[in-house]
Amino acid sequence: METPVIFETHAHYDDEAFEQDREALLNSMEAHGIGHIVNACASIESLKATEELMEKYPFVYGAFGIHPDDAEKMTEDTLKEIRRLCHLPKAVAIGEIGLDYYWHKEEHEHEIQKKMFLAQMEIAREEKLPFMVHSRDAAKDTFDLIAARGKGQRGVIHCYSYSPEMAQEYVKLGYHIGLGGVVTFKNAKKVKETARQIPLERILLETDSPYMAPTPFRGKRNNSAYIDYVAQEIADLKGISKEEVIAVTEENAKKLFAII
Ligand code: NI
Numbered sequence: 001m002e003t004p005v006i007f008e009t010h011a012h013y014d015d016e017a018f019e020q021d022r023e024a025l026l027n028s029m030e031a032h033g034i035g036h037i038v039n040a041c042a043s044i045e046s047l048k049a050t051e052e053l054m055e056k057y058p059f060v061y062g063a064f065g066i067h068p069d070d071a072e073k074m075t076e077d078t079l080k081e082i083r084r085l086c087h088l089p090k091a092v093a094i095g096e097i098g099l100d101y102y103w104h105k106e107e108h109e110h111e112i113q114k115k116m117f118l119a120q121m122e123i124a125r126e127e128k129l130p131f132m133v134h135s136r137d138a139a140k141d142t143f144d145l146i147a148a149r150g151k152g153q154r155g156v157i158h159c160y161s162y163s164p165e166m167a168q169e170y171v172k173l174g175y176h177i178g179l180g181g182v183v184t185f186k187n188a189k190k191v192k193e194t195a196r197q198i199p200l201e202r203i204l205l206e207t208d209s210p211y212m213a214p215t216p217f218r219g220k221r222n223n224s225a226y227i228d229y230v231a232q233e234i235a236d237l238k239g240i241s242k243e244e245v246i247a248v249t250e251e252n253a254k255k256l257f258a259i260i
Pocket residue numbers: 010012040096208
């Protein structure tokens with residue numbers, strides 16, 4: 001068996017926060033024990049940028065989709081482009097897609113977000129790919145949509161921040177839970193409890209870099225090397241070794257993203 005390496009399932013290396021040192025940083029990942037990184041698209045511009053990163057770095061995979069922040073900018077052509085990109089050999093998921101009612105409070109915005117979330121879930125279904133979910137202040141609508149329309153599909157609720165009970169419901173539906181820097185925050189009781197309760201087989205490690213840096217780097221720019229703190233915290237919460245967390249979550253991600 002190969003030595004386990006960390007599978008970072010969610011980062012945004014096309015973000016301008018990495019403008020100065022992107023190449024050096026990505027080239028240092030192997031030395032930090034990071035074996036695979038999924039770069040998740042957020043904006044429409046990041047579709048192209050993610051394709052380029054995926055082509056340049058053998059260990060970078062792509063998730064193609066549009067974040068709810070940009071739902072209003074999406075057209076039929078955007079959906080077509082996502083469909084084209086997800087046929088590339090290292091495209092492993094549709095994402096990140098979902099609902100964000102924290103930044104978007106108007107009912108008409110919610111309607112557009114739901115429509116685009118469903119349209120992209122449908123691409124995932126047709127292309128037999130998992131999808132990555134962003135959900136903020138939209139717990140019920142997100143769960144209801146996935147429970148009603150995502151039956152038999154696979155995916156991950158990224159940067160999970162809702163209740164442990166809801167996490168269990170997602171697990172029952174066959175979904176994975178993405179845990180990142182938040183699990184290390186002192187006051188993140190719900191997320192810590194989620195990490196404790198759900199089976200390790202359903203957890204994915206992620207950073208959401210450049211955002212969500214774990215303690216002791218909270219508030220600073222995040223990068224995938226800091227994922228070690230997330231793995232350690234999950235290990236402590238579950239009373240197992242960090243090595244086990246790294247090994248099992250790597251297997252989880254490889255299975256979910258169909259990487260051999
Ligand atoms: Ni993200």
